Amino acid sequence: MSILDVETAARLAAATLRQARELGIKPLAAAVLDAAGHPLAVLRDEQASFLRPRIASGKARGCLGMGVGGRELARRAQAMPTFFDAINSLTDGEVIPVPGGILLRDAQGRLLGAMGVSGDSSDNDEHCALLAIAAVGLRGDTGDPQS
Numbered sequence: 001m002s003i004l005d006v007e008t009a010a011r012l013a014a015a016t017l018r019q020a021r022e023l024g025i026k027p028l029a030a031a032v033l034d035a036a037g038h039p040l041a042v043l044r045d046e047q048a049s050f051l052r053p054r055i056a057s058g059k060a061r062g063c064l065g066m067g068v069g070g071r072e073l074a075r076r077a078q079a080m081p082t083f084f085d086a087i088n089s090l091t092d093g094e095v096i097p098v099p100g101g102i103l104l105r106d107a108q109g110r111l112l113g114a115m116g117v118s119g120d121s122s123d124n125d126e127h128c129a130l131l132a133i134a135a136v137g138l139r140g141d142t143g144d145p146q147s
Contacts (some may be wrong), residue, residue: 003030004104004112008136009040012104016117018046020124028119028128031056032104035113037064045119052118055072059116059125060102061094067144068099070116070126100125104133104139112138 002030009032012065027045029052034040044053045057062073077084077097088097104112115133117125125143133140 002106002110002112003096004034004040006040008138009034009113010043012115012129012132012138013041013043015135016115016128017043019122019128019131023124023142024065025124026120027130028117028125029053029056030132031060031116033060033064033113033115034056034060035064037061037112037114038091040113042121047116048119055118056100056116056117058069058094059098059113059118061091061115061116062097062126063101063103063114063143065091065095066070067103069098069103070099070122072143073097073101074099098122098141101127102126102133103137103143107137107141115140142146 013030020028027042027047032041101116117129
């Protein structure tokens, strides 16, 4: 796969919400963006708050904009808060540098897009996304070396 299509994006988002339900965690929203940062699928569990889709999109946009997964983005934001304040000023606050933002890669490591998830703890958001990503045969890059 060299391009992320809308069907795969919709499956990713739906599978992420399903994982949250199966694990008994809080209701989630998932946003899947293509490599250019355009939304392909944004889903919100009917019990998730209205802000969750925007937060999920911000997690994904930050990863794409900086070229790293959410965990690395969070480390950089903590180390360089003034720089990230400037980035958020440039993007009208569309960068949310926390775990739960994941770069999507194919088996060869090529960048396909990004996914952001919001609704529970960042760790749980990320966990549900990674389960869904693996289920569709893609690789998730969280910004940690083992991902």
